[in-house]
Amino acid sequence: MNKLLKVGAEAKLSLEDGIVVKERISKGYRIPEIDSSLRKKRTRREASLLDKARRAQLKVPAVKDLDKDNNTIYMEFIDGEMFHKVMNSPLSKKLGSELAKLHDAEIIHGDLTTSNILVKAKDIYFIDFGLGEISDSIEKKAVDIRVLKESIKASHPKDSGKHIESILEGYSSSRSFDAVLERLETLEGRGRYKKKVNKNK
Ligand SMILES: Nc1ncnc2c1ncn2[C@@H]1O[C@H](COP(=O)(O)OP(=O)(O)OP(=O)(O)O)[C@@H](O)[C@H]1O
Ligand SMILES: [Mg+2]
Structure with a gap:
């Protein structure tokens, strides 16, 4: 089942087979090079901080996969x-x-x-x-x-x-x-x- 969760300021979120897919989308108002590097940086940062927080015994969605080429994180769906x-x-x-x-x-x-x-x-x-x-x-x-x-x-x-x-x-x-x-x-x-x-x- 695919379901669009939210199109946010920075990202498009959908639920695919019980997994949240968060894709950082291009912002037309940014200079293309800056846009691309910001999306890349924030995606990597988010995945690595989620992992670090989890290791520190905090409750965060588990990262299932990181698609760096498409600025997409696959993570656990928190049904809350x-x-x-x-x-x-x-x-x-x-x-x-x-x-x-x-x-x-x-x-x-x-x-x-x-x-x-x-x-x-x-x-x-x-x-x-x-x-x-x-x-x-x-x-x-x-x-x-x-x-x-x-x-x-x-x-x-x-x-x-x-x-x-x-x-x-x-x-x-x-x-x-x-x-x-x-x-x-x-x-x-x-x-x-x-x-x-x-x-x-
Ligand atoms: N892992 C998850 N499980 C359940 N719901 C989620 C999850 N991730 C995001 N959501 C829902 O989608 C909304 C938007 O997600 P998120 O806050 O990650 O994106 P955003 O605010 O658009 O992104 P950003 O601030 O990076 O541009 C959240 O407020 C939450 O309701
Ligand atoms: Mg948010």
């Missing part, structure tokens, strides 16, 4: 829901502790919106690693959390606060929790420097 559709406090806390594991394995997601997080049988799956990288940077980890927070605020404007609190509670298991949180406050303009400026007003 997008995080924002099913989120609740225990799941938010679990997302936080899974993200801690991901970051402690020096993996930055790079596009951590709630549609790139799936939930199946109460397990958290990260997908869509095309903009990710291997790094231990406190700044990059803080940016991942910031993107996640913004995405939750957009889908759940009323009770985003409590979900974000649960995520951070789960994330407190990370070895770089304090440093990342401090950087997050700085990114959000709530850091020490900002406070000092406000005091002088």
Whole structure:
């Protein structure tokens, strides 16, 4: 059975015999050479980060095959829901502790919106690693959390606060929790420097 899952900004996804086929498609507005190298780079990056995350005991779709010539990844289909559709406090806390594991394995997601997080049988799956990288940077980890927070605020404007609190509670298991949180406050303009400026007003 072949079924088109989604034609996204960057990729066409279909389900073929129970396997997700993600093909990065050409973007007409990009210079052809840049387009080709971006598609190649993101496809390889996604496959290699999925493998690395899996080795670090995270739940991600298993990569079945990589067709470099056609910028296509064949991967396990996760028969779940997008995080924002099913989120609740225990799941938010679990997302936080899974993200801690991901970051402690020096993996930055790079596009951590709630549609790139799936939930199946109460397990958290990260997908869509095309903009990710291997790094231990406190700044990059803080940016991942910031993107996640913004995405939750957009889908759940009323009770985003409590979900974000649960995520951070789960994330407190990370070895770089304090440093990342401090950087997050700085990114959000709530850091020490900002406070000092406000005091002088
Ligand atoms: N392995 C998978 N199992 C189940 N559903 C998936 C899987 N991969 C992708 N999907 C579904 O397809 C949607 C789009 O996939 P994905 O996020 O990988 O692509 P994209 O956002 O278009 O890609 P990119 O950000 O790389 O351009 C996801 O939000 C999810 O709903
Ligand atoms: Mg996506």
